[in-house]
Amino acid sequence: MEKLELQNLSLKSRGYYQLTVEELVQQTLLRKEGVLNDTGALVINTGEFTGRSPADKFIVKDEITRETVDWNKFNHPLDESYFLILKDEMLAYLVQQSDIWIRDAYACADPAVRLKLRVINENPWGNHFAANMFIDPAETELKNFKPEWLIIQAPGFKANPAHHGTRQSNFTVVSFEHKTILIGGTGYTGEIKKGVFTVLNFILPQHNILSMHCSANEGKKGDTALFFGLSGTGKTTLSSDPERKLIGDDEHGWDEKGIFNCEGGCYAKIINLSAEYEPDIFGAIREGALVENTMFINGTNKIDFKCKAITENTRVSYPLNYIKNSKIPSTAVTPKNLFFLTCDAYGVFPPISKLTYEQAMYYFINGYTAKVAGTEEGVKEPQVTFSACFGAPFLPLHPGAYAHLLKEKLENHQTNVWMINTGWTGGAYGTGKRISIAYTRAMISAALNGQLNEVAYQPHPVFGIQMPQSCPNVPSEILDPAKTWADRKAYDKTALALAQKFKENFSLYQNEYLEYAL
Missing domain, CATH: 3.40.449.10 (Phosphoenolpyruvate Carboxykinase, domain 1)
Known part of the structure; x- marks a missing residue:
């Protein structure tokens, strides 16, 4: 050595x-300082801290x-x-x-x-x-x-x-x-x-390079897609598509030539990981991978992916080439489609909607998702989470600087912008149910393949985003979230309350954002 x-x-x-x-x-x-699991991955415990400490x-x-x-x-x-x-x-x-x-x-x-x-x-x-x-x-x-x-x-x-x-x-x-x-x-x-x-x-x-907290992949025709989202929204899962090459799962730059990965590997959450729904990540946990803060099934060296005894933030790092259809060097052309992912536990956002560039800036600045607190504390109500540009803890500059750059690139390259709700439908958490990942993948595929270009749209009555009235391989009745609720008045009340939280959060950035836009 x-x-x-x-x-x-x-x-x-x-x-x-x-x-x-x-x-x-x-x-x-x-x-x-570590042990091997049954597939040959190294498993370690990082000690007192099992996540970042932004403070x-x-x-x-x-x-x-x-x-x-x-x-x-x-x-x-x-x-x-x-x-x-x-x-x-x-x-x-x-x-x-x-x-x-x-x-x-x-x-x-x-x-x-x-x-x-x-x-x-x-x-x-x-x-x-x-x-x-x-x-x-x-x-x-x-x-x-x-x-x-x-x-x-x-x-x-x-x-x-x-x-x-x-x-x-x-x-x-x-x-x-x-x-x-x-x-x-x-x-x-x-x-x-x-x-x-x-x-x-x-x-x-x-x-003039936009740095982005997002995942990215490339289709067979060379088209590029970006996926923005906070933890738990499906950013890593949805960008790992067997039909598309993975460019990267977390951090990218966008310049005049196109996009590039800022890293050479992936760092994926593995709580509740399954081979059925996330086969690429599951298969990457092998010799050479580094797994953090997991527990084994009693009497074995098999990882218990459901166990939260140490932390919910269980992780694995592995080289990008562990994903069989990854792209190396991890660079690509300018993105044709961009997706904002939110896990809306209030159940009011459509499962897919199309955004204007002004709306894209609004949702980019807000960086919304809704998390559900652990039931062990008895808290069952959704908790609103806003993180500017979907990565506030890592932004040294004002969020307006990144939003201005994004809008400039969207307009210059005519990139489509979509909002995807990977959270609840038919009601909020506790009443409704989680949107099927199979439907989410079908909606993303339809957007990527241009199948949503010719369908009819209608505006959401509260948020103004455009909801497609049909989508291949997806039941039309789930595309308008209000129609999935048993009580329409309850839906409207919940949507208006959430919209108010958006306005209050955006007001924290509005003046500076407008200065960057001038």
């Missing part, structure tokens, strides 16, 4: 450099960011002096470790804009995640590889809030001046990929 002296990072310790996934798995097993993400406030970053509940400022202390002490901490793991990689599949990354991890499984999620340089490229951004992840390094300026012991800190991401006190690997995505969301729009 090759080792590399990291003199330029002031590290006197020696680190394992650019190991294969197989070597990283073996080291994890030897250190008793503990900081951006260094300096000349680069002071007037450009939208300082809000997700973008917390940190003085540069604290960053410098954190970085020095994290490097000193890593010097004391017997081993560290280093990986050079790319973010962004488009060579014209890709970032050169150097990832340093305290654990081999952290480096395994980086190997799965980023793009490996060729051997010839590694010889003269000069990283532009440094990512240091040390779960064992705990911050002292009084000394380091953090909120608590865990943190993610991004410095655009020093081109460095520091992650400490948490083993949750998703902080690595979302740290890089935050960086791209700051850099790419400066070059």
Whole structure:
């Protein structure tokens, strides 16, 4: 196993450099930090944190960011002096470790804009995640590889809030001046990929490139589709289509040439995963995949996909090529269709509707879904969730900047925009039922194939979006949600109440959005 002296990072310790996934798995097993499941995937526990901690993400406030970053509940400022202390002490901490793991990689599949990354991890499984999620340089490229951004992840390094300026012991800190991401006190690997995505969301729009929290796929005729949606709306599931090539499942850029994946792998939720409904993701859980925070069925090493004992946010990372019909290099032409996915637990949105570009901006800025709280607390009412641009925690700029870029690209390329409700019909959660995934796939296929271009539409009486009156392989009676409710007055009341929540949320962004549009 090759080792590399990291003199330029002031590290006197020696680190394992650019190991294969197989070597990283073996080291994890030897250190008793993970086990294998029955299909050969590595299963780890990330410890106290099994998800991102948005309240503990900081951006260094300096000349680069002071007037450009939208300082809000997700973008917390940190003085540069604290960053410098954190970085020095994290490097000193890593010097004391017997081993560290280093990986050079790319973010962004488009060579014209890709970032050169150097990832340093305290654990081999952290480096395994980086190997799965980023793009490996060729051997010839590694010889003269000069990283532009440094990512240091040390779960064992705990911050002292009084000394380091953090909120608590865990943190993610991004410095655009020093081109460095520091992650400490948490083993949750998703902080690595979302740290890089935050960086791209700051850099790419400066070059008129729209950075997007979405999945993407390509049809047999070369047409591209984008799928935006918050967690639980089906973004990963619906973009994994055996009839279309997967470009990527989470993060993309859109420039004048087309779109490109920002990653080299997928990071999918696997709670309640089944081979029947998500065969591609199910099949990707094999040797080389990294599974987080799951439990085994008693007496076996088979993953219990229904178990929430550790977290509902169970995850698997795997290289993009684990999806048999993936597209590599993961670039494609300008999208012909764009889908906003919402899991509407109120049951008022149509299962499919077509949006004007003005409506698209409204729903993009709002980024809506409705979640159902866990019944163990006895809470059964839907909970409205708004996340600007379907990715508010990762947006350093004001959402209006991304919305303006999106509208510009939609208009320039005449992209169709659709809203898909993957949630409830016939009533809200507890009364209605979940829309069949088979019907959802049929509606998306009809939109992609142009079968909805000639059908009749009618406007939704509250939201104004256009509802098709027919769709191949879908019962016409479910296309108008009001007709699926037993009580029309109850439907109207619920729809109006939800529309009011939209207006209240949009008012938080309206003035700045209009400024960007001018």
